[in-house]
Amino acid sequence: MEIVRLDNDYHKEVTDFIDNEWGTPIITKGNIIDIFSLPGFAAVDNGKLAGAILYQVKDNECEIAAFFSLTKNKGIGSKLINAVIDAAKEHDCARVWLITTNDNTQAIRYYQKRGFTLKAAHINAFKITQRLKGEFGKCNGGKDGLVLGIDDIPILHELEFEVVL
Numbered sequence: 206m207e208i209v210r211l212d213n214d215y216h217k218e219v220t221d222f223i224d225n226e227w228g229t230p231i232i233t234k235g236n237i238i239d240i241f242s243l244p245g246f247a248a249v250d251n252g253k254l255a256g257a258i259l260y261q262v263k264d265n266e267c268e269i270a271a272f273f274s275l276t277k278n279k280g281i282g283s284k285l286i287n288a289v290i291d292a293a294k295e296h297d298c299a300r301v302w303l304i305t306t307n308d309n310t311q312a313i314r315y316y317q318k319r320g321f322t323l324k325a326a327h328i329n330a331f332k333i334t335q336r337l338k339g340e341f342g343k344c345n346g347g348k349d350g351l352v353l354g355i356d357d358i359p360i361l362h363e364l365e366f367e368v369v370l
Contacts, residue, residue, distance in 0.1 A: 206248055208247070208248055209249055211244060215257065218254050219257040226273070229241075230337075232338055233304040238261065238270045244261075245259035245289075246258050246285055246288040248274065248284060256272075258271070258285040258288070259271040259272070262293065265298055267289065267292070267301045267302070268301075269289055299369065299370060302324065302366065303365070305363070307363075308358035310358075323364060324365045324367040326363075327362060327363040330363040
């Protein structure tokens, strides 16, 4: 398996996957992110996409905007995160950060095990995402505007994790 800069060969496959899995646009802290123009890295195994990470550098910070691995426990995610951390250092960023939702307990554990610390809890921030991305609230058994996430946990908050460089 190798980590390569995201180029035209894999960019469309990556953004199609993200659009199908989570929908677009990606929204963090009320900001709409155009993933179709972001740089990133792909994990490629025998010519096939095994995972990817998209990021944006802004104001001396690097945000991981989207991240996935198609195979667990193979080190793919760690290698992708490390590639972004290296890119952030090249851009003289002060930190690398990302957002996950309160229901994603597996991701919360995953990021902490890789050196990320909780920077902030954006309480009820998902309501802003719902307004900006109108498809939520109609799916996953949501009632009263609630969206049920992983393990039927209501998605309410955005948790911001960071690695200070």
